[in-house]
Amino acid sequence: MSPRLRALWLHRACNMIVRRLGMRVSASGSLPASGLIVSNHLSYLDILFFSSLMPCIFVSKSEVLSWPLFGILARCGGTIFVERGRGSVLDSVSKKIGAALEEGVLVVLFPEGTSTDGSSVLGFFPALFEAAVRRETPVFPAAVAYEIPGGREIDLCYYADITFGPHLLTALGLRGIHAHLAFSGIASHYGDRKAAARGSRDEVIALREKLALEISS
Secondary structure, three states: OOHHHHHHHHHHHHHHHHHHOOOEEEEEOOOOOOEEEEEOOOOOHHHHHHHHHOOOEEEEEHHHHHOOOHHHHHHHOOOEEEOOOOHHHHHHHHHHHHHHHHOOOEEEEOOOOOOOOOOOOOOOOHHHHHHHHHOOOOEEEEEEEEEOOOOOHHHOOOOOOOOHHHHHHHHHHOOOOEEEEEEOOOOEOOOOHHHHHHHHHHHHHHHHHHHHHHHHO
8 A cells, every 4th residue: 555545544544533532633724735744742642633634644663563553553554663773774764754755645753753741842853854855845843732621731741651551541531632733834945954953843842832822821
């Protein structure tokens, strides 16, 4: 199955899951149809919400393959896997990202390299931008934030040494989860990957701060 068809399958599957679980997702800004989306990363749930909005594929750590449900979604949805601690595989990952971009498939990348507690946006790994820079592919910044009635965003964040199974059960027990996604809608082109990492991170931080203000108001 081609990356485009896998992206479409994942979109339909995630859209169904979000609706069945009674979750909400809202988006502001223009959603790109192709190119590279870069965003902050709070939880494995980010994948559900991004994909529920549009057909896309993801770049993710290989550990996801062993997770219930998300492993199946990742495998069938055309996810490009990165093995942590193996710098030698980055060239292969870059080629796979490039092949998807050349096919016109939207690729979502979380360049922090891990999910966080949301208190800050970590530095972006420049190597992950290689495929977009080489092909002069547009880079679109995005940001995600969560709103939970009577709860806190950090309750959904998957970070540090939190164990997947118990965290997933806790997340499924929360009611009224509302994911807010913001897209700048502005395509940026970069001459080198370090500039891409710095520039896109600045834009993601700005979008993240905008979401925080909107949710708190």
